[in-house]
Amino acid sequence: MNTTGTFSGPSHKVCWSCKGPVDAVALFCDTCNAIQPPGQVDHFARFGVTPGFVIDLDAIEARYIALQQVLHPDRFTTRTPREQALSQQQATSLNDAFETLKNPVTRAEYLLRMAGQAPEGGEGHTVNDPELLMEALEMREALSDATDRSAIDAMIRDVRGAARDCEADLASALNAGAYERAKKLATRLTYLQKMTQEARAKKTRLAAA
16 A cells, blocks of 8 residues: 555654664664664664564564664653663654554554545534444444343354454555555444443343343
């Protein structure tokens, strides 16, 4: 997919400490070892992976944990105030990148923005998709009618299956540059995720009753 939008940036930057050249994705300067600002690196580059909807989440989580240990502000308590501030900025950027990529909906929306496309949603947004609205209404009615945990378990399995199929369709749409379809699929996946959460919550309430 085309990801040459607003997230692209220079391949190198200048170290704030020694003024030497530093790779854009480098956390520390190779010359003076000073921690660097997070810069305008996209979330995928931050984890060293190619932009795309299908990613290795286990590998990204392992990389996230490793980077957390290196960037944690507690490791910079004896450094200069600027280095302490930069470590906090780097840690915040890392957390934001991980939270975005680990959720398929926010990952898809991020890819859409990288391609210069505005995702559906936002404050005051109204979904204008009769088929999706009908599907959501039917799922809510089914959940409302479910009176025991086995019925809810069956519903959760069905919704999870629908979500997996939706993710596969979403990956195909993004790869093909079919952005309008991708936007609608991302919205549908949001509904499916929310329905799974609501079903789990009702199951918990039934178990506690």
